[in-house]
Amino acid sequence: MMRVSEIGDCLDLTVCSPGDQAREIGGVVSGDLLSFIMAEAREGWMWITIQVHLNVAAVAVLKDVPFILIASGRKPEKELVDRCLSEGITLACTRLSAFEAAGRLWEAGLGRPS
Amino acid sequence: MGQEPYVEEYTIQAGDFTAIGEASTKFRATLKMLGIPSEVVRRAAVVAYEAEMNAMIHAGGGTIRMTVAPDHLEILASDQGPGIPDVALAMQEGYSTASDEIRELGFGAGMGLPNIERNSDGMNIETEVGVGTVLTARINFPGQ
Numbered sequence: 001m002m003r004v005s006e007i008g009d010c011l012d013l014t015v016c017s018p019g020d021q022a023r024e025i026g027g028v029v030s031g032d033l034l035s036f037i038m039a040e041a042r043e044g045w046m047w048i049t050i051q052v053h054l055n056v057a058a059v060a061v062l063k064d065v066p067f068i069l070i071a072s073g074r075k076p077e078k079e080l081v082d083r084c085l086s087e088g089i090t091l092a093c094t095r096l097s098a099f100e101a102a103g104r105l106w107e108a109g110l111g112r113p114s
Numbered sequence: 115m116g117q118e119p120y121v122e123e124y125t126i127q128a129g130d131f132t133a134i135g136e137a138s139t140k141f142r143a144t145l146k147m148l149g150i151p152s153e154v155v156r157r158a159a160v161v162a163y164e165a166e167m168n169a170m171i172h173a174g175g176g177t178i179r180m181t182v183a184p185d186h187l188e189i190l191a192s193d194q195g196p197g198i199p200d201v202a203l204a205m206q207e208g209y210s211t212a213s214d215e216i217r218e219l220g221f222g223a224g225m226g227l228p229n230i231e232r233n234s235d236g237m238n239i240e241t242e243v244g245v246g247t248v249l250t251a252r253i254n255f256p257g258q
Contacts, residue, residue: 058135
C-alpha cells in the first residue's frame with residue numbers, strides 16, 4: 001500500500017485535482033478501454049490511462065477508483081478536471097508512459113505482496 | 115424500505131457521449147443511500163454503465179430503469195435501436211460493431227454484454243432487428 005502523496009514523490013507529476021492525498025492505494029490498473037477498467041479495477045486502486053475525456057471520471061466514480069494518472073504527457077479535458085475536483089478524485093498527469101510509470105511504482109513496492 | 119419496490123428511471127439522450135454514466139452514478143448514489151451492500155452497489159454500477167453505453171453507442175439512446183426490491187434489484191434498459199441480429203456473437207468478448215471514432219475514446223471494447231452477465235445473477239435480452247432491444251439484469255442481495 002502507498003499513500004497518494006507518496007506516489008507523487010516517485011513520479012514526475014502535474015497534479016490537476018489533489019483529491020485525498022492521505023488515501024492508501026492498494027493496486028494499479030492500466031488501460032484505455034473503459035469496459036476493461038470497469039471489469040478489472042478494484043476499490044482503492046489507481047488507474048493509469050491516456051484517455052482524457054469526462055467519462056474517465058464516471059468510470060472512476062462507479063468503481064471507487066480514487067486516483068487517475070494520465071500518462072504520456074497527455075492533458076485532461078477541462079470537464080474531466082472539474083469532475084475530479086467535485087468528486088474528490090486525485091487526477092494527475094505525467095510525461096512518463098504508462099509502462100514507465102507502472103515500472104516506477106512496482107519498483108517502489110506498490111501492488112507487490114509484502 | 116417498505117414492500118413497494120423503489121423505482122428510478124432516466125432517459126439516455128442520443129449523441130451525448132459525455133453523459134454516459136450519469137444514470138449509473140445516480141443509481142449508485144441511491145443504492146448507497148438505501149444502505150445496499152457495497153459489493154452489490156459496485157456490480158449494479160457496472161451493469162448500469164454498460165447498459166447506458168450500449169444504448170448510447172448502438173441505439174441512439176433509450177431509457178434505463180432500476181427497481182429495488184427487498185431481496186434484489188433489477189436494471190432494465192430499453193431502446194428503439196437497430197436490434198441485435200446475433201446475440202451469441204454480441205456476447206463474445208471482443209466483438210463490437212462500434213465505429214473507430216467511438217473506440218478511440220475507449221468505448222466499444224466488445225466487453226459490455228459479458229461485463230453485464232458477469233456482474234448479474236440473471237440477464238435476459240429481448241431483441242428484434244429494426245425494432246429495438248430490452249435488456250434485463252437482476253442482482254440478488256447477499257443472503258437471499
